[in-house]
Amino acid sequence: xxxxxxxxxxxxxxxxxxxxxxxxxxxxxxxxxxxxxxxxxxxxxxxxxxxxxxxxxxxxxxxxxxxxxxxxxxxxxxxxxxxxxxxxx
Numbered sequence: 682x683x684x685x686x687x688x689x690x691x692x693x694x695x696x697x698x699x700x701x702x703x704x705x706x707x708x709x710x711x712x713x714x715x716x717x718x719x720x721x722x723x724x725x726x727x728x729x730x731x732x733x734x735x736x737x738x739x740x741x742x743x744x745x746x747x748x749x750x751x752x753x754x755x756x757x758x759x760x761x762x763x764x765x766x767x768x769x770x
Contacts, residue, residue, distance in 0.1 A: 689728040692748045693738040696730070703728040704736075706761060708749055714757045716764040725749065736765050 687700040705717040709724040717726065727748035729739050739745065740762060745753045 691730045691735055692727050692744040693729055693735040693742070698728075698730060700728070702731055704731050704765065706745060706748075714745070714753065714761070716761055716768070718768060733765075736762060 688697045689700045689703055690697050691703060700720065705720050705722075705726045705728055706714060707717045707722045707724040707726045708714050709722070715722070720726075727745060729735050729744075740758045743753065743758070745758070745761075
């Protein structure tokens with residue numbers, strides 16, 4: 682039996698991609714935003730491709746504002762970029 686692989690849309694490039702190949706940004710109950718590399722943290726999530734171009738595009742176009750339907754501070758975008766960079770190294 683073949684297991685179905687869940688697909689999610691990247692909020693930057695708008696392509697449907699295998700969930701395991703994406704980075705999840707999550708907003709928890711306390712309205713805190715963080716990068717969820719495990720993909721299992723509680724809260725509302727938005728997905729970004731696991732490549733630097735999509736991460737940069739997400740920041741430049743403020744795609745998280747659309748995804749979470751609220752104004753996301755610049756500090757959140759900077760922390761996402763920092764966490765992505767530190768995880769890639």
